Amino acid sequence: MHQPEFGDRQAPEVGELTPPTRTLMGPGPSDVHPRVLRAMSTPLVGHLDPSFIEIMDETQELLRYTFRTDNQWTIPVSGTGSASMEAAIGNLVEPGDTMLVPTNGYFGGRMAEMARRAGGDVVEVDAPWGEPLDPVAVQAAFDEHQPDVFGFVHAETSTGVRQPDVPELTSIAHEHDAYVIADCVTSLGGVPLKVDEWDIDAAYSGPQKCLSCPPGASPLTLNDRAMDKVLSREEPARSWYLDLSLLEGYWGEERAYHHTAPITNVYALREALRLVAEKGIESRWARHRETAGALKAGVEAMELEMNADDEYWLPSLNAVRVPEGVDDGAVISDLLEGYDLEIASGLGALEGEIFRIGCMGHSARPENVSLLVSALGQTLAEYGADVAVGAGVEAAAERL
Numbered sequence: 001m002h003q004p005e006f007g008d009r010q011a012p013e014v015g016e017l018t019p020p021t022r023t024l025m026g027p028g029p030s031d032v033h034p035r036v037l038r039a040m041s042t043p044l045v046g047h048l049d050p051s052f053i054e055i056m057d058e059t060q061e062l063l064r065y066t067f068r069t070d071n072q073w074t075i076p077v078s079g080t081g082s083a084s085m086e087a088a089i090g091n092l093v094e095p096g097d098t099m100l101v102p103t104n105g106y107f108g109g110r111m112a113e114m115a116r117r118a119g120g121d122v123v124e125v126d127a128p129w130g131e132p133l134d135p136v137a138v139q140a141a142f143d144e145h146q147p148d149v150f151g152f153v154h155a156e157t158s159t160g161v162r163q164p165d166v167p168e169l170t171s172i173a174h175e176h177d178a179y180v181i182a183d184c185v186t187s188l189g190g191v192p193l194k195v196d197e198w199d200i201d202a203a204y205s206g207p208q209k210c211l212s213c214p215p216g217a218s219p220l221t222l223n224d225r226a227m228d229k230v231l232s233r234e235e236p237a238r239s240w241y242l243d244l245s246l247l248e249g250y251w252g253e254e255r256a257y258h259h260t261a262p263i264t265n266v267y268a269l270r271e272a273l274r275l276v277a278e279k280g281i282e283s284r285w286a287r288h289r290e291t292a293g294a295l296k297a298g299v300e301a302m303e304l305e306m307n308a309d310d311e312y313w314l315p316s317l318n319a320v321r322v323p324e325g326v327d328d329g330a331v332i333s334d335l336l337e338g339y340d341l342e343i344a345s346g347l348g349a350l351e352g353e354i355f356r357i358g359c360m361g362h363s364a365r366p367e368n369v370s371l372l373v374s375a376l377g378q379t380l381a382e383y384g385a386d387v388a389v390g391a392g393v394e395a396a397a398e399r400l
């Protein structure tokens with residue numbers, strides 16, 4: 001057999017970049033707003049350029065507005081949502097701390113894994129996949145385990161469930177002197193979230209869901225109480241890159257080099273947040289509720305079933321039950337191939353049981369909902385499902 005000599009590898013012939021134009025109605029990323037794309041083609045400045053320092057300040061101020069917080073410690077973390085998630089958990093959980101995590105979805109499991117890697121002990125509060133946490137169960141878990149940190153998922157992307165009763169959960173945690181970390185990846189900018197009013201100590205998110213922005217710089221906010229714990233750790237956080245006591249040097253008063261910020265992603269996030277501020281956060285929440293409400297009305301009129309109860313329906317992620325006998329994977333690939341429309345399948349306990357249909361950010365538009373309802377209905381009908389396509393399309397149109 002011919003053994004290539006060192007250095008004789010040929011230059012690959014790779015054509016120009018021409019990805020297909022998709023409509024992104026899955027669990028994220030969602031469609032990016034054209035203004036955000038334009039901001040991303042703006043020339044770079046250095047990450048310590050005085051003009052970039054101003055952009056950093058503006059981005060932080062816009063993030064505070066969007067999170068509904070006055071927290072000084074509000075930054076975009078370099079990396080995807082998992083980076084802001086690990087920054088929150090890896091800094092707040094110290095070796096020997098106990099963290100209480102939920103079992104009602106995929107991302108509670110990721111919280112547990114990150115807490116263990118931070119040297120913490122993990123205890124769980126149970127609820128079935130597809131249901132929110134019950135404050136009574138959270139209270140019982142606190143009484144039994146006395147955790148130091150409590151994490152919950154405000155918008156569970158794997159099940160389409162919005163956690164209600166957040167102030168009740170945070171007050172249980174604070175009565176036990178614990179810190180609260182909220183996963184807001186699929187809620188920030190899409191469904192009501194009030195970090196200060198709800199007394200959340202640390203909240204993290206991602207830009208690629210309800211903010212109409214590509215992944216890369218991920219929102220994080222911590223109040224002074226949480227930051228005091230981080231700054232008085234006995235042992236440094238295990239990740240150097242995500243150590244908030246070091247990142248303070250860059251995002252705090254000093255503005256000194258820690259790592260090279262993803263400048264283009266910060267531009268993108270700033271523009272995405274400017275869009276939020278221009279229309280106002282409440283009107284953005286309302287737009288998500290109304291547009292996703294039309295989507296929900298459409299699928300229900302087609303006689304499909306939503307997986308989550310109306311009471312904790314999550315407008316940004318609609319979990320729709322796969323009709324009996326239908327292969328969800330085949331439907332998903334037909335939608336992609338035939339309509340350039342992306343939706344996703346269920347994860348974990350809901351694999352094969354649900355379609356996950358996002359309605360987030362720039363994807364939450366009437367034309368996308370019309371396309372989704374008619375394309376999904378027709379495709380399901382082709383696979384023999386008993387769906388009333390016309391009634392679905394009409395119901396969605398009435399609401400749009």
Ligand SMILES: Cc1ncc(COP(=O)(O)O)c(C=O)c1O
Pocket residue numbers: 027028080081082083085107153155156157158183185186206215
């Ligand atoms: C609820 C939730 N948490 C965390 C994450 C992780 O974010 P990322 O995939 O951007 O790292 C996601 C991503 O889908 C999510 O939906």
